[in-house]
Amino acid sequence: MSTRSPRPLPPGRDRTAVRHPARPGRARPAAERHVVVVGGGIAGLGAATILAERGVRVTLLEAQPQLGGRVRAWPTPDGRTMSRGFHAFFRQYYTLRALLRRADPTLARLVPVADYPLQRSDGLTDGFARLPTTPPLNLMAFVAASPTFPVSGLASVHLPSALELISVSYPASHERYDGESAAAFLDRLRFPEGARHLALEVFARSFFADPTRFGAAELVAMFHCYFTGSSEGLLFDVPDDDYDTALWAPLGRYLADRGVRLRLGERATRVVPPVAEDGPWRVETDSAALSADAVVLATDPRTTRGLLAALADADASPGASASGRDDWHRRAASAENAPPFAVLRLWLDGPVGPERPAFLGTSGYDLLDNVSVLERFEGGAARWSAEHGGSVVELHGYALPAGLAPEQARARLLASLHGIWPETAALGIVHEELLIEDDCGLVSPAPWADRLTVETPYPGLVLAGDALRVDWPIALMERAAVTGVLAANTLLAGWGVRGEDIWTVPLHGLLSPGGRLVPAGRRRRSPA
The missing domain is CATH 3.90.660.50 (Polyamine Oxidase; Chain A, domain 2)
Structure with a gap:
């Protein structure tokens, strides 16, 4: 009788979702480890969860009185609730939803939104409730039913550019658009004006950026993730109450039960590297200094630069090569916050x-x-x-x-x-x-390779957050969750401990080898 473990099932409806297994290792570190996680948003919570579940001692610092970061909610003095704004919990967010299941195993606190119309000022409106979920049927149905995409408008579309939306292949497709903005890509796509605004530009602005300063690579990846590359559909869920009540306070209790020290309302002010190669990191706050074996920085680009000012000193970086350090600081300096x-x-x-x-x-x-x-x-x-x-x-x-x-x-x-x-x-x-x-990271048209990643040239320091580069087609809250898990996995791998598997939407578009319409191994002629 076979003793092989069954292949893990995809976490959603899309049977072609891709599993990215963690490196193998022990269940727990051989010695006690302490990690300070700076930032209690989705990325920091993801890192803290994976580390704590593997027996790592975790201290989480969050400057605000509540968890959630840019998906935070808080009470007003008279008992009402304010938040950082509406967020859509798409069903493609496999890692985020897995994180939420720690405190809500059936995701009972997420309720579906029946539809989300997109409306232009001239009255043209699109919706997604009646679309099939499987590509390419969803794309065909959208074009057939959309008032913003009349059949007569097809003649104006630049076909080679349109085919790019369904011929992506990751990670290679990220670098294809270096230097090109979302606005420039939309210009050469030549979609009808209504479709340009409602089917694409509206989503570009959901990254808190004007399309002229937003990278085309991110726009194309988003189109693949939400529409042409996934069978999860374009509808989404929302919490049934404010974010703190429904999501983050329960997750905070889950972490506290696993020994995580949640220091809310305590702002980190500086991260100091070890003075010797095997020495501890130090994280300073307004009221204390914490020693740790490693640090996860889950903050926006501007805050990250401020916290790491001490690392710019060439003499304060044992274990990091000068060339790697200098290039990393150059890339960190170029990272921007969105407007x-x-x-x-x-x-x-x-x-x-x-x-x-x-x-x-x-x-x-x-x-x-x-x-x-x-x-x-x-x-x-x-x-x-x-x-x-x-x-x-x-x-x-x-x-x-x-x-x-x-x-x-x-x-x-x-x-x-x-x-x-x-x-x-x-x-x-x-x-x-x-x-x-203005504390969101900007995904600009700058070269993909210049964006920071989870790993840094400093042993024991990792980053997390939705402004980082990840080679898979993910974005927004899901990128925050994924980078949090990747940050934890990076540290755990260094201690010989197995991390957490990650699932994503398929990595290939409909017309790419390995995609739904082109079997792997067949070569497709690129559009002229």
Whole structure:
């Protein structure tokens, strides 16, 4: 009788999902290890979870009073809830969903959104609820049904550029677009204007960047991940209450039960390398200095540079080659934060129209990029709505213009809301919260090879976060989760401990060798 272990099943509906196995090793380190994780967002939580589950002693530092990072939520003084804004939990997010299952094994706290229409200011609207999930049927159905993509518009499409969307192969396809912005790629694609905005540009802006400063490689990878390369579909789930209640507080309890020290509200100020090759790292905070065998930095590019200022000293880096160190610091210096984004949450004294969707993506409405009606899915907002008879509406604006004052952002977002949903102009605002931040990493058209990765030239120091380079087609929250796991896996491998397997969408497009329509081993002629 065979003693071979059964092949692990894919974590979602897509039977062609790809498993990336961790390096083999022991179950736990041979000696006690202590790791300081800086940053309690998705990336830091992912790293802390994998390390703690393998018996590593973990201290997690988070500057805010709550976990979640850029998917954080917090209470207002009178008991309402504010957050960093709406996030879609796509079913392709295998690693993120596996992380959430630690505290919610059946993902009962995630509820599906029926559809998310995308609307232009001229009224053209697309939706995804009735599309099949399997490529290429989903692509064919979208083109056939979309009002933004009339059959007459096919004549204008640049076919070789369009074929690039379904002939990707990773990791090679990442470098194909070095130096090209998403806007430039869309220009040469020559999609009809409506399809350009709704099918592609709206998604580009979800990376908190203007398409002129956003890398075409990321846009193409996103199109593959969410549409042409995966059978998980374009619909997504959302938490049934605020992020802290539904997701991060339960995960924090899971980590605490496994010995993780959660030091919330404690900001790291500096990371100091070992003074001897086998010496400890030191992480300084506003109130303490922690020694550790290793450090995971799960922070945005600007914060990372500030924390690592001590590493720029050539004499303070045992174990790191001068050439590797200098090139790494050059790459770190070139990493940018994205422009500011705005989140305006409104508690209105009356309801929006019952026909309004729970989530609406927009294009051509000045600063407004999407609108959420929170009582449709968030428990706290639903309770407030039931008690007061009004709606809780959230507005997002990505990539705000430089120098825009908060009151200007507020006024322009409100004006757009009143234009898109006229009934809101007659509703009073009972409460409001405005958040403007600029702590997201920018995925620019700079060369792919120049982007930082999880690994660094310093033994015992690894990075995590959605601004990092990963060779697979992943993005946004899933990239944060994956890099957190990869950071943990890197440290564990150095201690001879087995890490965590990772699953992704398929690595090849429909028309690439190994893709759904071209069997592996067959060569396809590249479009001219």
